[in-house]
Amino acid sequence: MIYLDNAASSWPKPPQVEESMVEVLRDYGANPGRSGHQLAAKAADTIYQIRSQLAKLFHVKNPNDIVFTQNATESLNLGLKGYLKSGDHVVTTSFEHNSVRRPLEYLREFGVEISYVSGAIDGKLSAQDIEQAIRENTKLIVVTHASNLTGSILPIEELGKLAHKKNIRFMVDASQTAGYCPIDVEAMKIDLLAFTGHKSLYGPQGTGGLYIHPELDLVPLLHGGTGGHSELIEQPPVRPDRYESGTRNTVGIAGLGAGVRFIEETGLDVIRKHEEHLTDFLMEEMGRVKGLTIYGPEKGHPRCPIVSFSIDGFDASEIGFILDTHYQIAVRAGLHCSPLAHETIGTIEGGLVRASLGFFNTKNHIEEFVRALRDIVS
Template sequence: MLDALQNSGANAGRGNHSLAVGTGRVLVRTRSMLAELFGVANSQDIAFTHNTTMGLNMAIKGTLQPGDHVISTMTEHNSVRRPLEYLRNTIGVEVDYLQVDQKGQVDLLELERTFRPNTRMVICNHSSNLLGSILPIGDIGDIAKTHGALFLVDAAQSAGALDIDVAKMNIDLLAFPGHKGLLGPQGTGGLYISPGLDLEPLMLGGTGSQSENSMQPNVRPDRYEAGTQNAVGIAGLLAGLKVIRTIGTEVIHHKEWLLTQRLMEGLAGIKGLRLLGPALGEARTGIVSFVIEGEDSAAIAHYLDRGCHIAVRAGMHCTPLAHKSADTLESGAVRASVGVSSTELEIERMLAAMKEKYGQAGSRQK
């Protein structure tokens, strides 16, 4: 990123001087690595975005029409739910959110039963940002395809940590962040758009191509990338992707899973503490959320931060329906996030901190 700032700083596709060409090369290489990671045949089908939310909005608002029906789930983030509710209120899109069980799983038979003749799209997260649950997106993609519906996957919590293959999983649209599992900086992300899909662009404007044309060009990715791209951020994303390619998503996921297991095991020993999502030993991503009976989740997070320099998130996590399913709508929850750079030592420090304050039932230090 420093190199991009200090030695380039030019705008890709806006000139043919060598600095602009150099920036363009960074974008091309990043797009190619993303395509390789997600099983995308043509990297031009990936558009850069500023985050997952932008990709989700492009996919949802660029596709749905009045009268369309959408099937989604109770574990969706507000970045899915709010655009859907907006379209429900403004143009009459119909939405069903599938119930999930305590482990965050949907019933695939229920999914089958929810289709209607006007079901245009199925939208789900790959992994819940509250529960850490992993949805069977391969199976869901098959079902969506059988019913002729588009399949949009929110990979905010899984890109870089779980295998994703858009071709094998029948994914038509994949929204992902650069700044989480892909190890890039904030302000990066992307949307895969399947080749046959003519998505209405959310933003119109300069692309550096077909400047004489008053309409947005039809060529990809320009059609979906109006305005200057975050080339410095994308240079950082490229560096992150190289790390992921070297380690491999399977190794990353396994490491994260082992650390979550140790964390869950230790937390389970605290009286009154309830872990959310999949049980010990079951598949999950690096998220471990919990509540402690009679304790305020914000106060727990505050204690860990100020007292122990451990950053966890408390509250609603932008997913109120998932909290409703987990019965934590009133209390909120504390969420610890394990990533590829987390260590066993950090897990033990967190457990020691938790045990020190909340470990002894009946004698908790306030």
């Protein structure tokens, strides 16, 4: 199988991911932070080490300002529902995934006002567009770092500066960029950073996290057992316990740690260069297929390794089906959980086919993929 669906979940994983997960299961799969014995302490220490690795990756000073969740969706829900209140206004974009849009639409029922700033057809969006939507009661700007449809990378630094200047909190959905783009929460003035473990951080599914600025006190999404502070009736104020009720996924987090170690050892810039190079090659080769249209920013503009396309005379789902069943090539066809983004670029009717690359893809994969597309067209 040729796997070109890394924007959904990266695969394959570096071998050390599986090894780390097996090691926890086999050697010390006790409950982290609940009991005082050696095995529990080792499990808790593993989680803390990985919290620290992530803190280093995102330039977070205190590792306890990062809380582990199951995925980006949970992180986004925690940030949005925990921060926004009735009467607050939030500015967001038309490129957001349903994991931002749906919690926001839910909050609308409780008096939160929302402005969606529409991006351009080529996936670009400027800080000036966002600035125009700011009102007196704007409390949050929430944007995806990169569109999971067009791959376009948004100007996060500029948006962070804008939010900071206007005294508005800034939340970033880094689902498509954590592990691919450098992220510095201090320099980029990010107050809430939601990330997922199973995409470009190379961890397993069921892992993710949220960085929460130390000055922010969110309403927890869940209330319950935290191991420590058991005498308190209410949720403890200390981090990360306040936001981590219930036993953490030690096995998954160990795998995520191995994914992050793989990035550290390989070098984020090496990973990115490889994927940029492959994306350029993919776009060049696809550009020569008759009747094929590529969406998103033109070559040379910031883009994640995502290339969405249509072919004249074919349904997106038909192409996805043929690639899967006839050519053993995995892509994703449809609306990609981002209907607003499809509306923005004019593809809401039939959707698109998305090919997304990862570090383990090769030029050979791309050649085979483009050969299959040519074959389908002819």
